[in-house]
Amino acid sequence: MARRSAEEFLHFEHAPTKPLLNLAAREIQEREQFVLLDEQQVAVEVVMQAVERARAAATRTVVVVLGGPGSGKSVIALSLLGELARKGRRVHHATGSSAFTNTMRKIAGRRNRRVQTLFKYFNDYMESEPRELDVLICDEAHRIRETSVKRYTPRQLREKAGRQIDELINVASVPVFLLDENQTVRPGEMGSLAEITAAADALRCRLEVVRLAGQFRCGGSDAFDTWVARLLGLDRLPPVPWSKLGDDFVVASAASPDALDAWLRQRMDSHGGTGRLSAGYCWRWSDPESTPDGRRLVDDVVIGGWRRPWNAKPGQRVPDAPESYYWASDERGFGQVGCIYTAQGFEYDWSGVIFGPDLVRRDGRWIARREYSHDPAAKKADDLEFGRLVRNTYKVLLTRGMQGTCLYSTDPETQAFLEEMAG
Missing domain, CATH: 3.40.50.300 (P-loop containing nucleotide triphosphate hydrolases)
Known part of the structure; x- marks a missing residue:
């Protein structure tokens, strides 16, 4: 057999x-x-x-x-x-x-x-x-x-x-x-x-x-993986602007979620390949809602006037959206925000990452804030473990891109730090 x-x-x-x-x-x-x-x-x-x-x-x-x-x-x-x-x-x-x-x-x-x-x-x-x-x-x-x-x-x-x-x-x-x-x-x-x-x-x-040392991707960057580890404090060396480590991998920051969307679309249009937007688990994840036209995903990820749905929940099918398992590999996944549990283990060409208020930069160090997390599993961890899990989450999200990654934070102080480091 x-x-x-x-x-x-x-x-x-x-x-x-x-x-x-x-x-x-x-x-x-x-x-x-x-x-x-x-x-x-x-x-x-x-x-x-x-x-x-x-x-x-x-x-x-x-x-x-x-x-x-x-x-x-x-x-x-x-x-x-x-x-x-x-x-x-x-x-x-x-x-x-x-x-x-x-x-x-x-x-x-x-x-x-x-x-x-x-x-x-x-x-x-x-x-x-x-x-x-x-x-x-x-x-x-x-x-x-x-x-x-x-x-x-x-x-x-x-x-x-x-x-x-x-x-x-x-x-x-x-x-x-x-x-x-x-x-x-x-x-x-x-x-x-x-x-x-x-x-x-x-x-x-x-x-x-x-x-194993180094990297093996259809693209990708060993220098970027090192930069991410330093950015998030997972390496003993301090954060450093990408321009001091950079290679052909593209690192950018966006001033708003709309700009992040635009960056992904521009990269896919001009260079080809797949693009996905992911975020920290800082917004509720609703069941699909019923409308006269059928079931639809709810725009749970709201930042100012910008709204997008999370990817579909496991086992809950919605017309015109891939099942949660296939968000990263189905072209219909582009319109949704991926969470850690659908992004982990996958790669795509162009990656946009939203830092939510669960991880912010204060006085030169990262602060993990449990009260802003909507992850029911991670919130059960003690303070030390919660901080480690949140930083690991953003490490995974940041390292999905094979050709380039663009960053945005909902927190002004953190956004200023990311803009400096992406320079």
Whole structure:
């Protein structure tokens, strides 16, 4: 069955709009779309060697791949998935992201739904037997949670549920974890090198760690990723104007939301590519409203006279708007504001980011303000963790653009700082 699914996987047709997904689909079909950099190739070889050891000597190896935005973690994951599937290995790709998993199921399983079973969630392995798989590829492993128990988990499973990290390790001979420890954006997300190392040691698994440096995007900028880390205080070095670090990547600030909209449209019109607008979770997120013409999204994001809706809520379909999972990859997503949970894990050419009042600049430092957050999950965190989660949120939003990013803040003092840093 695994070999049959793999063969089916190699012959699907696809029409994604997102460059990474375009490349991923062709990679799995044609095998040669990704030219891996040295460290990325090392990561793939480490996994393939671990698979051979497991088959020859029944050893178990946990592989951790660490890298920042654009370092090629998802490229490695999808390269591994294609190669292992072609070899007939029992392999799954798993994430904690509904948007990413649903998008990959849609692309890879467009012609044959059985292919969709290769794409899973972290909480799908509560009832799995040990070593059911040869390899489990855990993409965005920073989103691993303490337990796989959900709201609707049956009582009998709740009573015997263990730690999610242990389930993910136990289900495969070679579990692979790809993570960026600065992308944790919700309380309870606990994927980290320390947690994985401790779990691997407790389960008596060999551990191998590969660290990625630099960036691998269809565009993108290593200098910009460094600039963002310094801008948000996630680096020990202080913020610095983009002009002192800059390369061909475009960084700009906008004086208003209308100007931000105009910047995105101008860039798409003159340079092509996809553009998306995202924002911190500082406005309520309403259910669609009913009108005589049908259901429509509510313009929840209001800044002065400027109004836009959030992307659609999960499971709530609205005419002329993509489902929440496909906001980043469907061209109809341009008219809505994306939140962290639909933007994370995706890339687009041109990115506009609105800083809301939950993170402001005061006296040369960032202040996180819980009272302005509408994120029900993040608001449960204590003050220290809330500040970390909010800064990580803006780090993720800022690093989605592959060719350029434009920034705007609703707070005047923060806006002045962003204008200075974008110069």
